[in-house]
Structure formats: C-alpha cells, structure tokens
Amino acid sequence: MTEAGHHPEVERAGLVANERVAEGVGLAVFDAPRTASAIRPGQFVHLRIAEGAEFILRRPFSVYRAPAGRLEILYQVVGRGTRALAQATPGAVMDLIGPLGHGWLVPEGTAHALVVAGGLGAAPMGMLVEELARRGVATTLAQGAPSEGRLLARELFEATCRRTEVATDDGSAGLCGFVTELTDGLIAADRPDIVYVCGPEPMQRIVAAQAAAAGVPCQVSLERLMACGVGACLSCVVSTVSGRKRACVDGPVFDAAEVVWDPCEDPEAGA
Amino acid sequence: MSAAVDMRVRIGALELRNPVMTASGTFGSGREYADFIDLSRLGAVVTKGVSLEPWAGNDSPRIAETPSGMLNSIGLQNPGAEAFCAGDLAWLATQDVPVIVNLVGHSVEEYRSVAERLDTEPDIAAFELNISCPNVDAGGMAFGTSCPAAAEVVRAVRAATSKTLIVKLSPNVTDIAEIARAVEAEGADAVSLINTLLGMVIDTRTFKPALARGVGGLSGPAVRPVAVRMVWQVAHAVGVPVIGMGGVMCTNDAAEFMLAGATGVAVGTANFVDPAATVSIADGLERFCVDRGLGSVGDLVGAAWPERSA
Ligand SMILES: Cc1cc2nc3c(=O)[nH]c(=O)nc-3n(C[C@H](O)[C@H](O)[C@H](O)COP(=O)(O)OP(=O)(O)OC[C@H]3O[C@@H](n4cnc5c(N)ncnc54)[C@H](O)[C@@H]3O)c2cc1C
Ligand SMILES: Cc1cc2nc3c(=O)[nH]c(=O)nc-3n(C[C@H](O)[C@H](O)[C@H](O)COP(=O)(O)O)c2cc1C
Ligand code: FES
Numbered sequence: 001m002t003e004a005g006h007h008p009e010v011e012r013a014g015l016v017a018n019e020r021v022a023e024g025v026g027l028a029v030f031d032a033p034r035t036a037s038a039i040r041p042g043q044f045v046h047l048r049i050a051e052g053a054e055f056i057l058r059r060p061f062s063v064y065r066a067p068a069g070r071l072e073i074l075y076q077v078v079g080r081g082t083r084a085l086a087q088a089t090p091g092a093v094m095d096l097i098g099p100l101g102h103g104w105l106v107p108e109g110t111a112h113a114l115v116v117a118g119g120l121g122a123a124p125m126g127m128l129v130e131e132l133a134r135r136g137v138a139t140t141l142a143q144g145a146p147s148e149g150r151l152l153a154r155e156l157f158e159a160t161c162r163r164t165e166v167a168t169d170d171g172s173a174g175l176c177g178f179v180t181e182l183t184d185g186l187i188a189a190d191r192p193d194i195v196y197v198c199g200p201e202p203m204q205r206i207v208a209a210q211a212a213a214a215g216v217p218c219q220v221s222l223e224r225l226m227a228c229g230v231g232a233c234l235s236c237v238v239s240t241v242s243g244r245k246r247a248c249v250d251g252p253v254f255d256a257a258e259v260v261w262d263p264c265e266d267p268e269a270g271a
Numbered sequence: 272m273s274a275a276v277d278m279r280v281r282i283g284a285l286e287l288r289n290p291v292m293t294a295s296g297t298f299g300s301g302r303e304y305a306d307f308i309d310l311s312r313l314g315a316v317v318t319k320g321v322s323l324e325p326w327a328g329n330d331s332p333r334i335a336e337t338p339s340g341m342l343n344s345i346g347l348q349n350p351g352a353e354a355f356c357a358g359d360l361a362w363l364a365t366q367d368v369p370v371i372v373n374l375v376g377h378s379v380e381e382y383r384s385v386a387e388r389l390d391t392e393p394d395i396a397a398f399e400l401n402i403s404c405p406n407v408d409a410g411g412m413a414f415g416t417s418c419p420a421a422a423e424v425v426r427a428v429r430a431a432t433s434k435t436l437i438v439k440l441s442p443n444v445t446d447i448a449e450i451a452r453a454v455e456a457e458g459a460d461a462v463s464l465i466n467t468l469l470g471m472v473i474d475t476r477t478f479k480p481a482l483a484r485g486v487g488g489l490s491g492p493a494v495r496p497v498a499v500r501m502v503w504q505v506a507h508a509v510g511v512p513v514i515g516m517g518g519v520m521c522t523n524d525a526a527e528f529m530l531a532g533a534t535g536v537a538v539g540t541a542n543f544v545d546p547a548a549t550v551s552i553a554d555g556l557e558r559f560c561v562d563r564g565l566g567s568v569g570d571l572v573g574a575a576w577p578e579r580s581a
Contacts, residue, residue, distance in 0.1 A: 007306040010546060048544070053339040056491050057543060097546065225334050227341065227543045230306075232299030234319075234345045235334040244327060244348065249303075268327035 006038035008100050008230065015092040016070065018085075022150050024077050025120070026086050033069035035098040041127035042103025042221060042253045045071065045096040046229035050084045058097070059085075060226050060248070062124035064153070071096075074123040074152060100229055101252050104128050104196055104219060106135060113137050114192040114216075115161070116207050118144045118179050118199020122152040124221050124252075128196060133160040141165070142186055144179025144199065148172040180206045187214045194219070197256070208256035218256035222247055239266040276560040277567040278553075280314070280534050282512050283435030283460030285369060285397055287314035287535065290568055291525065291553040294516050294539030295319055295373035295399060295439070296345065297490075298549075300359030301366065307546035311367035312553060314535060318359060320375035320401050323385040325351035329406060330483035335472045340491030340518070341540060342470050344484040346406045347375050352388045360394055369396035371437065374428070375404060382414075383427040390432040397434055400425065400459075403441030403466035405488045415441035415466070418453040425457035437514065440464040440505070442494075447501045448508035455509045462505060463514035463537065465498045491540040492518040499531050506532025506573060520548070522555025529556075529568070530575035 013030035021027045035045060046058040059081045065072040077086050088094075104124075106113075113132055117125045122143065132139045141161040145151045146169045157164050165182050166174030175182060180203055187195065187210050195211040197204045198221040211218035224236035224247040231249035238247050239260040245251065260266045278289040292315040298304060301316040310316060328348025335342045349355065355372075363370045372395050376382035382400065389395055402415035402424055414424045425438055438454040440447055442465040451462050467488025472481040480486075498517025506513045515533030518540070519525050525536045541548040560568055573579055 010307065053492075056339060056341055056540065057334075057336050225332050227334050227343070227540075228297070228299075228303070228546075229543075230299075230303045230546065232303040233297060233334075233343070233543065234328060234348050235343065237328070237331060237333070237348070263330060266330075 006099055008097050009034060010095055010097050011035050012093055013071065013096050015088055015090050015094065017090055018088055021074070022152060025150070025152060026075050026077065027064070028073045028075060028085060028088070030071045030073070030094070030096070031069065032071045032096065035096065036066040036069050036071050039063050039066050039071070039099035039127075040103045041131045042124050043099040043101050044252060045098035046100060046226070047096045048094055049081045054080055057227055058229060060229060062221070064123050064126035065130070065156070066127060072126070074120070074126070076120045097229055101248055102250060104253050106131060106137070107194065107217075110135070110137050110193045112190065112192045113139045114142065114183070114186055114190065114195045115139055116142045116179060116183055116195065116197040116199070118203045119146075119150070120152070121197070121199030121221075124198050125196070126153055126156055129157060129160040138162045140186060140190060140192065142167075142179050142182045144168070144203070146170065179203065180210070183207050184210050187211055187216055192216060197221070205261045208259070208261075212257065219253050220256045220259065221252045222254060222259070223252065239263070239268065244268060276557050276565065277569070278557055280569060282437065282514065282535055283397060285315070285435050287369060289314045289553045290529065290535040290556065291549055292371065292514070292535060292537045293317050293542070293549060294537040295401065297539040297542050300363055301368070302359065302362050304542065304546055308550045312550050313368055314553070315369040315371050315396065316363060317371040317399055317537060318373055319349060320347040320373045320404065321349050321352055321355045321385065321389070322347065322375045323352050323381055323388060325349065325354065332481065332483055335481040335487065337470070337472060337489065338493060340489050340493030342472055342482060342487035342489055343467070344406045344482045344487035346484070347404055352385055356389070356392060360392060364394035370394060371397045371399050373399045373401050373439070375401050377407070379424050379427050382424050383431050386428045386431040390434060395434060397437060398428070398432060399437040399439050399463060400428055401439045401466070403439050405441070405443060405467055405469045405486065406484065412441050412443060415450065416444050418449055421450050422453045422457050425454045425459055429458040435460045437461040437463050439466055441466050442497060442501055443469050448504045451505040451509050455511050459511060461512045461514060462509060463516065464505060465494065465501055465517045468494055468497065490517070492520055494518050495524060499527055502528055502533050503531040519552065520544070522552050522559055525552050525556055526559050526571060529571040530573070532573040532576065534569070534572050
C-alpha cells in the first residue's frame with residue numbers, strides 16, 4: 001500500500017502520444033485513468049513494454065506528470081526496452097502496475113524547497129514541483145545536464161519554480177560544470193526547509209552531504225534493478241542505517257540521512 | 272464451468288485445493304501479492320527461505336535479465352525465524368491458504384534448529400527444505416549436490432519435525448534421480464524441482480560480471496525444458512509426489528509438468544511478469560481438464576509416460 005492508501009493494480013494503458021523531446025529522450029503519454037488519479041509525486045509504474053524472449057521483466061518508470069487521466073513518462077533510450085518504447089506508436093496498449101512505491105514527502109510547514117535534478121532525474125520532479133506550487137511552497141530548482149538541449153522539462157520548471165539555476169557540462173547554458181557546484185551555494189545562501197534530489201547516484205550523494213552539513217533535511221530517489229516491483233523478490237535493496245530496504249516499496253524515495261552510500265560502510269555487505 | 276473437475280491433489284499429509292503453488296522467493300510472504308489475487312485460490316503459498324538467524328543476502332546488483340529468463344543472486348535475505356513468525360507468518364495465518372515454509376541453513380545443525388523452532392507453529396502446513404540455493408557460499412546447494420550430504424541433512428530435519436517435508440532439489444547435478452532417491456530414503460514426503468540453474472552474465476561495456484556476486488541462478492522459460500526433463504526422470508525414480516517448477520508462465524506449461532509426472536506445480540518468475548499468473552494458471556488448468564473431459568486434475572499426472580498410454 002502506498003502512503004496515500006491506494007493499492008497498486010494492473011492497468012491496461014493505451015499510448016496516446018510518444019514524442020522525442022531531446023536527444024535520446026522521449027515523452028510517452030498513456031491513457032491510464034485509474035493509476036493517474038491515484039499516483040502521488042515520486043511514485044512509479046512497472047511497465048510491460050513488450051512480450052517475448054527479450055522481455056521477461058517489466059521496466060520501472062517514474063511518472064513525470066499525471067494530468068486528466070493520463071500518465072506522462074519521460075524516458076531515456078538506454079537499452080532494448082526503452083528502444084522498443086521509443087518505437088511504439090499511439091494506439092499501442094501496454095499493461096502497467098501502479099501506483100508503486102513511496103514517493104516524495106512534503107512536511108507540514110514547508111515554505112521553501114530546493115529541487116535538484118540531474119539528467120533524467122528531472123522525470124520524478126514533474127509532479128513534485130506541481131505539488132509544491134499548489135501548496136504555495138517557494139521552490140528553487142537546480143538542474144544539470146550534459147548540454148542545453150538535454151535540460152528536460154524546462155517549461156514546467158520555469159512555470160512552477162520561483163527561481164531556476166542550471167549547469168551544463170559543456171557550458172552551453174548556465175554554469176559550465178556540475179549541478180553540485182550550484183547546490184552548495186544554494187543550500188548555504190537560501191537555507192531551504194528541504195532538499196529533493198534525483199539524478200546519478202554520485203551526484204545525489206554529494207548533494208545529500210551538502211544538505212547534511214547545512215542541517216537541512218534531504219530526500220533522494222534511488223534507482224535499483226527491479227524484478228517484481230511490489231516488494232516480493234528482494235532484487236532492489238538499498239543499504240540503510242536500519243538494514244537493507246526495498247527500493248520498490250520502502251523507496252524509491254528515501255530520507256538521505258538513512259542511506260548508507262558507500263558499500264564498504266554497509267555493515268551487512270559481503271555477508 | 273460445466274461438470275466440476277476435482278482439482279484437489281495430495282502432497283504428503285496435505286490436501287491442496289488445486290495443484291498450483293508459489294515458488295519460494297518469488298512471492299514474498301504472499302502479502303505483497305494480495306492486492307492482485309485472492310490467496311485462497313492457490314493450492315499453497317510457499318514462503319521465501321527462512322533461516323534461524325537473520326541473513327543479509329548478497330550485495331547489489333542482484334538480478335540480470337537474460338534471453339527468456341533472469342539470473343538472481345538474492346542470497347536468501349530474510350529476517351530470521353522469530354521475525355518471520357511475528358510478521359509474515361502471523362499475517363499468512365489470517366489467510367485461507369496452506370503455508371509451506373522454505374527452510375535454509377549454512378550447516379546441518381542450522382537446518383535442524385530452524386526446523387525444530389518452526390515445528391511448533393500450528394500455522395505452518397509443511398516445510399520445503401531448500402538444499403539447492405546456488406547463491407550462498409556455505410550450505411545451500413552444497414547439500415543438494417551429493418547424495419550423502421543430502422541424506423544427512425534430510426535425516427536431521429526429519430527427526431526434528433513431523434510436518435510434511437518436501438525437499439527441494441538442485442538441477443546443478445549430474446544425476447538428479449539419485450539425489451531424489453537418497454532423500455526419499457530418509458523420509459522426505461515429496462520432492463520439488465527445479466531450483467535455479469547456476470549461470471553468469473558479463474557486461475561487455477564494463478568488462479565485469481553483471482551480478483555483484485558474479486554467479487547467479489537462472490529461472491524463467493529458458494530453463495523449462497531442463498526442468499520438465501528432470502521432473503520426468505525424478506517422477507520415474509521415486510514413489511513420493513513431485514512438485515514441478517521452472518519457467519511455468521501459463522496453463523499449458525503447468526500441464527506439461529503434470530504430464531511429465533508432477534503432482535503439483537509452482538510458479539516463480541511468471542509472478543514478476545503478471546502478478547495474477549498463479550490464479551490464471553489454476554483457473555486455466557481446470558478449463559484444460561474440462562476441455563479434455565478429465566474428471567480429476569490428477570489424471571494428468573504422468574499421463575505422457577509411454578507405459579501409461581499402453
Ligand atoms: C523507481 C525507478 C524509476 C525510474 N524512472 C525512470 C524514468 O522516469 N525515466 C527513465 O528514463 N528511466 C527511469 N528509470 C530507469 C529505467 O527503469 C531503465 O532505464 C530501464 O529499465 C532500462 O530498460 P532497457 O530495457 O532500455 O535497458 P536494458 O539495459 O536493456 O535493460 C536490461 C534490464 O536492466 C534493467 N535496467 C537497466 N537500467 C536500469 C536502471 N537504470 N534502473 C532500473 N533498471 C534498469 C531493465 O529494467 C531490464 O530489466 C527508473 C528506474 C527506477 C528503479
Ligand atoms: C528472485 C528469486 C528468488 C528465489 N528465492 C528462492 C528461495 O528463497 N528459496 C528457494 O528454494 N528457491 C528460490 N528461488 C527459486 C524458485 O523458487 C524456483 O525454483 C526457480 O525460480 C524456478 O522457477 P521459475 O522459473 O518459475 O522462477 C528463487 C528464484 C528467484 C527468481
Ligand atoms: S523489485 Fe522485487 S522487492 Fe523490489
């Protein structure tokens with residue numbers, strides 16, 4: 001069960017649009033009214049992209065937005081599943097399990113939030129920035145990508161956040177460098193009530209350390225390989241200070257202070 | 272549905288309402304799937320492996336997708352017998368379904384003590400002794416790959432429990448029938464097979480094995496022909512019931528195992544694809560029998576054997 005109390009179900013989802021939004025990145029829009037009305041920011045769906053010998057497992061995807069009975073998924077083409085998704089055309093039907101996982105929590109009284117998105121880490125931030133805007137939370141966004149053309153979800157972020165800062169590896173937009181060079185200053189200067197992070201794990205770890213040093217609570221969304229997606233198989237464990245937890249049901253969003261980032265520091269490693 | 276088919280099957284002292292159960296480690300405690308299916312429609316729920324003390328399992332990554340299958344190296348992560356009883360078992364006891372607990376240990380003594388500890392739990396219908404996990408260094412598969420070792424651990428556990436004892440066999444052996452005979456001789460009430468086949472995937476981008484542990488167990492449709500062959504051989508070799516598994520994805524696959532000689536079937540990897548796979552297969556088997564005019568699902572057991580069609 002999710003924090004919102006909705007049980008996951010299998011839903012047949014019809015693809016209504018599927019467009020390339022950046023190099024190697026697509027936006028798939030599914031008609032999935034049940035999941036769309038139940039899903040909360042930071043939760044995910046387990047999508048059966050195709051059948052056959054090459055596709056034994058489903059693929060987990062965050063939900064970027066869920067307007068009007070539809071689910072929007074922002075995906076990067078990295079392998080055979082996402083390649084098949086990129087080739088799917090409107091009218092295709094895929095089944096998905098959702099809503100799954102434990103999403104972003106917005107504590108009562110949050111006035112100012114810092115949202116940090118690296119690359120595809122923008123995907124689970126769509127519903128979050130909408131929720132923060134709805135609640136009147138002043139949100140600063142720090143976003144990183146290889147180049148300007150790979151900065152995702154710009155329009156939504158510009159429309160919902162009070163302030164946006166970007167960093168690109170090649171300097172084609174904003175700071176030339178890593179997003180972590182922005183976040184250090186933003187956390188120190190703005191003293192947000194909370195920091196939300198998604199992106200490559202090394203980046204999440206650095207931002208989590210910056211937030212911890214400043215005494216600011218921080219939530220991270222972690223990716224693990226997943227078989228069942230519902231908590232049954234223990235494929236997806238994350239090392240935490242209170243033992244190994246399942247990213248699919250206890251996460252994917254975790255309190256950064258709970259995460260044991262370094263495998264060498266996991267008391268249970270190599271057991 | 273027309274004329275009722277008798278779907279009951281007997282495994283040791285247990286009568287199951289149908290032959291379909293869950294494969295250990297793929298179904299959690301069942302609670303995780305209760306959102307998708309009515310557990311009371313299953314023959315039995317087989318839990319993940321339970322050890323006396325908590326086990327942390329292996330490091331990540333723990334899975335890799337392979338052609339028509341997957342590798343796993345979970346390593347029997349579990350919270351230990353006490354936490355299992357207070358949590359998963361207490362919940363399962365509220366469900367109308369027989370509970371079969373998969374037992375694991377690093378040594379004969381650990382297997383014996385976990386059986387002894389759980390023997391007093393009235394909500395456990397049977398044990399499945401896992402002497403075939405390829406994902407732990409000590410114990411596990413080591414006990415399932417030699418006749419004397421298999422016999423020794425079954426003897427110790429048999430002495431510790433009067434519950435129905437199923438012994439789960441490893442396919443990573445030269446002659447699985449001889450192991451099956453050895454455990455039957457020590458008092459196993461049934462055998463289940465197959466556990467996963469030892470395998471490996473290497474990532475050609477990183478030049479490293481895909482799994483943190485290096486090796487893992489292969490499951491899914493890729494292993495089905497091997498599993499069907501082994502069920503056929505074992506069912507010919509022993510007198511006790513055989514529970515068949517390995518790549519059962521649909522009704523026909525389940526029927527195939529029964530035709531090879533299995534009395535029950537377990538569904539594992541298929542749950543990840545379709546969380547309702549078990550119930551669909553149970554319903555499908557009933558229809559399969561109706562369509563063929565069979566009065567009892569038991570009529571399928573070993574029906575492919577040449578000596579039966581004479
Ligand atoms: C909770 C969660 C949310 C995610 N949200 C998004 C999202 O919004 N957008 C997006 O583009 N990607 C997202 N991912 C990653 C996405 O699941 C993988 O990129 C995708 O599964 C790759 O599939 P493939 O067949 O193209 O790749 P392949 O490498 O061919 O896949 C082989 C196997 O590895 C698994 N796999 C490979 N990479 C990953 C990965 N990074 N994480 C998890 N499993 C992986 C696949 O599911 C499959 O089982 C998310 C992952 C998780 C765990
Ligand atoms: C993720 C995973 C975890 C498993 N854990 C266990 C376990 O704890 N004990 C056990 O006896 N078998 C375990 N198995 C093996 C299965 O019960 C089953 O024997 C095997 O997967 C073949 O069936 P399948 O192809 O239907 O999955 C596990 C399999 C998988 C895929
Ligand atoms: S993916 Fe199976 S427990 Fe998380």
